[in-house]
Amino acid sequence: MKHFLLVLITFSLASAAFAQQSEHANYKPLVIPYNAKWQVTKPEAAVYRRLAYFPDSLRNISNLKQPAFNFAVTDYYADGTVKAKGHYQDGKKWATWTFYYPNGQLDCKGKYDGLKLTGTWEFWWPDGRPLMVAEYEGSNKRLLSFWNHEGEQMVRDGNGTYTAITLDENGTRMVKTGAYKDGYQSGEWTYGPEGGDPVVQQFFGDEGYPKGGVVYANGKVTERYYFGNRLAVEPEPEKEHANGPGWWYPDPAFYEKDYPVVADLFNCRVEKVVLDKKIKASTKHYYNVIQAFDNGVADTLEVGVPLVLPVFKKGLQSHLNTYLQLPDHLAKLNLQGLVVAVYTVDAQGKVKNPSIVKSLHPALDEAVLRMLNKMPDWQPGTRNGKPVDVVMTLPIRMKRSTFTAERESNVPNGGNWQFGGGSL
Structure with a gap:
């Protein structure tokens, strides 16, 4: 079986590469x-x-963590049987x-427009008999024909x-x-179970509008x-959106989550820099x-170089204590909660656009805002x-007329906040 798969893929590589050689001479086939x-x-x-x-050069791929697919692709099952054929444009x-x-056997056939199915799609049962015909236009879907x-x-x-x-x-x-x-x-x-009572009843209004x-x-x-709609009719291509090979998620059994797996497929040497x-x-x-070429030349690319965040050396909490003054009429309101500011620290270190x-x-x-505009x-x-411009987020907790610059872990939905400051 493995020999059959190797022969099949080798033949496909040679045929497809020859077919596209004149138009895309600087492209190479890759088996993922x-x-x-x-x-x-x-x-x-x-x-x-x-x-x-x-x-053929990784330097010509704009994003090595998520390279965009282009041109024709063919997907295979483990035994070498074709699973899908289609085209990509800019991913x-x-x-x-x-x-x-x-x-x-043919499962289904139709057209895509980006992430959406479009036009008429035809579907078949595994034995080759027709299953359904559906029509897609934007977010609208109509079923035209169905065979049991x-x-x-x-x-x-x-x-x-x-x-x-x-x-x-359970096999029921x-x-x-x-x-x-x-x-x-x-x-x-x-x-519900065949011959038994339903476990779900779903109701629809005009043009398939779900009514609970x-x-x-x-x-x-x-x-x-x-x-x-808990009883939606979902043909196979719609399910493909949820788990199809459009993104480059590394298998955690072998890779770190941000590892540039495309480098392994190009047989490059990868060095982790801590x-x-x-x-x-x-x-x-x-x-x-590090990508080595046949002519002996080696090219080194840095992938995932992190952004080093700006640092406020004066002490952010100290600056708040000095320059963030609560207006007198607010002191009586006993305000409590979070106020969040966004601002840019530009390449010269100046605070802009708070x-x-x-x-x-x-x-x-x-x-x-007055406090931010007074920042050194x-x-x-x-x-x-x-040096680069960096957009920063500053959450400030107010409690009993005092202000505290919150750290990321102390803010609701902390993953969406970026703590903006050096030492407190």
Whole structure:
């Protein structure tokens, strides 16, 4: 089986490379191994593989952590059977795509426009019989035709009854059924064990508008919901959006989460560079990627070089204590909570364009802005040793007429905040 896969991929590489040689002479074919979650993995752990094309020099790839796919790609199952064929443009799917079952039968075929399915899509059962025809326009989807497991056409010209039988996690045969009207789900739909009572009832209004539903357990109502569609009919390409190979997520079994896996696929040498712990940076390390060429020349690229944050050497809390003054009329209001300011520390270390993104009181906002405008110069942030503009976020906690510059971990949804200061 492995020999068959090697022969198949080698033949595909040679054929595709020859076909594109004149138009994309500086591109090379690349085989990318994926695990079952579509994370880039080691070849020996691959469940899927993708044949794609990239510039032969990593320096010509704009983002080595997330290289954008372009031109034709072909995906394979582990045994070498084609899984999908299609095209990308600047990292987005476009034009006609075809998907195949593991047995080689055509699964579905249609066009993409970026992340969206567009136009008419056709679907087939694994034995090759027709399954459905759907039409996509923007966010709108209409089912035009549907055939059941026995080959009977149940929906014609957008009207009829849809019935699908699937197995749940326990192997129980579950039935999803309901009416289609003018291409949209209509009226009452149900989902439950074959021959038994439904466990979900879903209701639809005009043009498939979901009107909520009911969830049952042991014949009793356990939940009533009023939004969303829990009995959506989702063909395979729509599921591909959630876990398809559009991004370069490294397999955590073999790589760190920010590792530039494309470097391994190019057989480059990768060196991890750990920063001094005293340096306040957005990350604690980066990578040197060394690509050797046939002519003996080697090219070194730095990947993930962190942003070294600006430092306010005067002491941020001290500056707040001196220059952030609570207006007299606010002292009686007993204000408590968080006010958040955003500002830029430019390459010269000067504070520019302060603004308030979370307010407690307009008068307090003005006081915070006055304090920021009085700030002396910072030590500017740097990237690759060069000063750069950096947007900073400063959360300030007010409690009992006192102000405290909050650290990132003390702020709600802390991952969205960047603490703006040096020592407190």
